[in-house]
Amino acid sequence: MRSLVVGNWKMHGLGAEAAALARGVREGAAGMAAALVVCPPFTQIAAVAAILAGSVVGVGGQDCHPEPAGAHTGDISAPMLSDAGARFVILGHSERRAGHGESDALVRAKAVAAAKAGLRPIVCVGEDEEERAAGRAEGRVAEQLAGSLPPDFSGIVAYEPVWAIGSGRTPGAEDIAAMHALIRARLVGSFGAAGSAMPILYGGSVKPDNAAAILGLKEVGGGLIGGASLVAADFLAIAAAAPALSSPGMLH
Numbered sequence: 001m002r003s004l005v006v007g008n009w010k011m012h013g014l015g016a017e018a019a020a021l022a023r024g025v026r027e028g029a030a031g032m033a034a035a036l037v038v039c040p041p042f043t044q045i046a047a048v049a050a051i052l053a054g055s056v057v058g059v060g061g062q063d064c065h066p067e068p069a070g071a072h073t074g075d076i077s078a079p080m081l082s083d084a085g086a087r088f089v090i091l092g093h094s095e096r097r098a099g100h101g102e103s104d105a106l107v108r109a110k111a112v113a114a115a116k117a118g119l120r121p122i123v124c125v126g127e128d129e130e131e132r133a134a135g136r137a138e139g140r141v142a143e144q145l146a147g148s149l150p151p152d153f154s155g156i157v158a159y160e161p162v163w164a165i166g167s168g169r170t171p172g173a174e175d176i177a178a179m180h181a182l183i184r185a186r187l188v189g190s191f192g193a194a195g196s197a198m199p200i201l202y203g204g205s206v207k208p209d210n211a212a213a214i215l216g217l218k219e220v221g222g223g224l225i226g227g228a229s230l231v232a233a234d235f236l237a238i239a240a241a242a243p244a245l246s247s248p249g250m251l252h
């Protein structure tokens, strides 16, 4: 049973940088207790997948279109991601929900498309600052889970409070544990035994110095890492801090 630590490179990485980062992750990943995945920008997926081939590090995309092909200028489909070497895809990241107006229903359609293409969806949920201040964090997350996960979902959920992403701020340990417990209860309620084994990642300003405290919390099955995943040593230090799991939330 392993924690899963996923790097979201966002819109960072020209060829040389992405290759160097992938090589750095590959070199440090051997023998790690955690499972590692990196999600480069679309243009670097094939090159990064080639560098990571035969290693313990998987590759994912950062989004996909719900249709497998068609007249959708500028979009990338799930079969295209798979063809390029991806095995995972991040869906419903708050930057896509906010910047591209993605609804729960669209995220759900993308999760269906990803599964059809053989990709494991990593579906992001999380409240914004105003919702937390108003005591609506749990309700918002429950609503996103209900709307974003298809009935036959078999993937990974990432709890990412919007206000913690890229801000250097994180919720307290009790708040993270409480939200992960709520997500676990919802997953079990919706998917039964399968829901008790789905990994639930925490994301939002995870750094090498807070990784052990956050990734060691009950029901935290690993991390979704943004900024710190752009420095191989930091990403690897976070992954090294992730515990071997003995409770639900494992990847393998």
Ligand code: PEP
Binding pocket: 008, 160, 164, 165, 166, 167, 203, 204, 205, 206, 224, 225, 226, 227, 228
């Ligand atoms: C993210 O964007 O998914 C994320 C968690 O970013 P950061 O680690 O930079 O807060």
